[in-house]
Structure formats: structure tokens, C-alpha cells
Amino acid sequence: MMSTSFVAMTSRGRGTADKELQTVHREVVVVGGGFAGLALADRLGRDDVEVLLIDRNNYHQFKPLNYQVATSQLGISEVGYPLRGIFRRHDSVKVAVGEVVAIDPDARSVTLADGTVCTARILVLGVGVDANFFGVPGAEEHCYPMYTLEDAERLSRRLISELDRVDSPLGITSDIDVVIVGGGPTGVELAGAIAENLRVVIAPRYDGGIASKVTVHLVDHGDALLKPFSDASHSYARRELEQLGVQLHFGTSVTSVSADGVELGDGSRIDSDTVVWAGGQRPPSLIADSSLPVGHGGRINVNDDLTVTGHDGVYALGDIALIPDIHGRGGETTSLPQLGSVAQQSGQHAARNILADLAGRDRSRFKYRDKGIMAMIGRGAAVAEIGRGRRHIQGHVAFLAWLGVHVMLLPSAWQRLAAVSSWVTDYGTSLRPRRVNVG
The missing domain is CATH 3.50.50.60 (FAD/NAD(P)-binding domain)
Known part of the structure; x- marks a missing residue:
């Protein structure tokens, strides 16, 4: 008890109860x-x-x-x-x-x-x-991390605001560059989803070619995406993201972040008001x-x-x-x-x-049952490496496997039903609604 x-x-203070x-x-x-x-x-x-x-x-x-x-x-x-x-x-x-x-x-x-x-x-x-910014100047102040629901909702509001900004009465008058730092599963999945949003869902509803005005950049200090995965998965993820128009920057790191862009270790700069940090955790x-x-x-x-x-x-x-x-x-x-x-x-x-x-009994050793790893890239595009032996699958089969595994891990039956309903509409059509910003 x-x-x-x-x-x-x-x-x-006066007028309030004592706090115990x-x-x-x-x-x-x-x-x-x-x-x-x-x-x-x-x-x-x-x-x-x-x-x-x-x-x-x-x-x-x-x-x-x-x-x-x-x-x-x-x-x-x-x-x-x-x-x-x-x-x-x-x-x-x-x-x-x-x-x-x-x-x-x-x-x-x-x-x-x-x-x-x-x-x-x-x-x-x-x-x-928490997000690990590795001491990069300006990163904590100006980046959008992706570790909590609040982070995700904040980034959603930002992306919608950016689209509203460029879609002015005068037409699309400026470019949008979204920079994602980190080529792990979070960075790859986010880059694919944003790029797919622009090309498949949002672009057909705008005049003036908004997709051509928005560029998604993914920056990673390594030489491949999805580092824990196999070479086959690295190649597949790269090919799929490039087909979606994502610009990949390998072999360089972000050395500083400001309100209007990032400086890279190779001396180049990307102008951007939206920098997403998926580059580490602590x-x-x-x-x-x-x-x-x-x-x-x-x-x-x-x-x-x-x-x-x-x-x-x-x-x-x-x-x-x-x-x-x-x-x-x-x-x-x-x-x-x-x-x-x-x-x-x-x-x-x-x-x-x-x-x-x-x-009063003895404890036992923890033995992890390795069922594999997977990552989503876009509709019909995913990679999965199954079991401890890492049997590689990709494309539609991996895509369906990703959906199935994630829906079963949701904690409630209602969430599973709602997620499946959203995915059927989202991946089966181009009817994904644009969310509204309140406040």
C-alpha cells in the first residue's frame, strides 16, 4: 500500500493555501x-x-x-x-x-x-x-529537434507557415530550403516524407510550381545513409531520396547554425529558415x-x-x-x-x-531477441533487414512490413484503427489534408 x-x-502568498x-x-x-x-x-x-x-x-x-x-x-x-x-x-x-x-x-x-x-x-x-547538438554554435537556439511530440507539432506549424508565406497573392515569390541534419532513420524518414509531401500531395494543388521552389537538403558527415544498415539499404535509400529531389550532402558536418542558414565544414553555406536536427541524442x-x-x-x-x-x-x-x-x-x-x-x-x-x-528468487540475464531494423522512405519505398542475420528486403514488401510492425506496436486498438485509416487515405491517394495553424 x-x-x-x-x-x-x-x-x-496571501490568498493561497499552504503547500505541503x-x-x-x-x-x-x-x-x-x-x-x-x-x-x-x-x-x-x-x-x-x-x-x-x-x-x-x-x-x-x-x-x-x-x-x-x-x-x-x-x-x-x-x-x-x-x-x-x-x-x-x-x-x-x-x-x-x-x-x-x-x-x-x-x-x-x-x-x-x-x-x-x-x-x-x-x-x-x-x-x-534529449537531442545532442555536440556544441555546434547556434544549433540549440535555431534548430527544430525531433525527439518529442511537441517538437513534431512545432515543426509541422513551421512547414505549414512556410508554404503559406510563399503562396502569396503575387504568386510564389521566394524559395524554401529545408535542411535536415543527420542521415539516420529519423533524418531519412523525415526527408522522404517532406519531399513526397511537396511532389505528390501539395504541388498539384498550387499554381506556379511550388515543388520547384522548395528544396530539401540532408547533411551527414558520413558517406552513406542509414549507417547501421547494409550497403544494399544504403544504396536504395540514396536512390529513392534523390528521385524525390532531396539534395544529399555527404562527408561534411554542420559547423554553425543561424536564424537564416547553416555553415558546413567544407566551407559552403545553405540559406534556410528551417533546420531540423536529427543528428544525435544524449x-x-x-x-x-x-x-x-x-x-x-x-x-x-x-x-x-x-x-x-x-x-x-x-x-x-x-x-x-x-x-x-x-x-x-x-x-x-x-x-x-x-x-x-x-x-x-x-x-x-x-x-x-x-x-x-x-x-526472493534469483534474477536472470537479459537476452535481446533481435528481430531486425527498418526504415520508411516514402509510399511504396522502405528498407528492412530482418532478424539477427539481417535478411535484406526493400520496396513494397518492406513498406508493408514497416506499416504492419508499427501499427501493432501502437498501445491502443483505437490508435491502430486510426493509423490504418490515415495510411490508407494517405498512401493510397493524394488526399492528405493540409493541417491548419492555430495560435
């Missing part, structure tokens, strides 16, 4: 409502374990589809779903909306922005990651400011049972954790990639280990 004890009281700062104790406290936290809380809830799930938002966001919100393919309600709705059948799982500002792994506690301290018998950390400063042990990229070191090294009773999951790959590819010690499937499976396995903890 959850217990509450009052530890401090602070007086607020409190300590809340729960058997399991989970920080983060992403794939890992959701899977873990759902599994523990089915066994009536008392769980407090804390997230800064009151909804779970399906991050792999954020780019489709940015390009008006899906609405917010199809990508974000209320956390309390997800756990409505689990009376033992409670949701708290709040910002965690401090972590004490020794006390197995977290402190919220309002001063509330949440302690636990078992603490689980799955807070996700754990939030909350992790670095704690006493948690961190390794490569600032991610938390964990044991093969997913407990934090040196902190029994504390688990770290998903993108913030350096989870050992116990299969030992090539005989080397490696960590698993930052993928939604890794996060989801780690959440499910950590739940089983927590049930073992509560029952």
Missing part, C-alpha cells in the same frame, strides 16, 4: 513512460504489484511516428495516448505527472520539481534521451548530475540483469542504459543499440526480474 508522510511545509511537500513511498517507482517504462508497468500491473509511474507528460508518445505528425500524415492523438488510459485496468499502477529534478540511487528515490520525494523498494529509470542532464555510473555517451552502466552497476535494487532501461549484448558479436564486448524494440524487451525482462526480487 502507498504511504505518505509530510516532511516539510512552505507558506505561499510530501514523501511518497511505493513498492516500485518507474521514471519515464516510454517503451521500457510502459512494458514494465503493464507486466507488474498484471501481478498487482504497486507501481508509481512518473512522466513529465500525461501521455505515452510513439516516437518512431513523430515525423509523420511533423508532415501531417498522422495527428497527435494517433501518436500520443494518455498514460492513465493505458493502465485503466491495472488498479495497482498509478500515474504521476511531474518533472523529476534529482535522483538518489542510494536511497532509491527521486525528487520532483514541486519538492515531492518518491521513494521505492525498487527504482526503475527509463527517462529517454541522456538528459538529470543523469549526469546524479551519482549513477555512466559510460560511453553518458549512458548508465548496467549489469546483464539490467540492474545499475553498484546499485542493487535500481534498474536502468532503454536508451539511457548501456545494456550488454550477451551474444558477444565478434567476441567483443558491445552494448545494444538505442532502439524501441530494445527498450520494450528490456522493460518486459526487468519486470520479470523485479517479480523475482519481490519473491
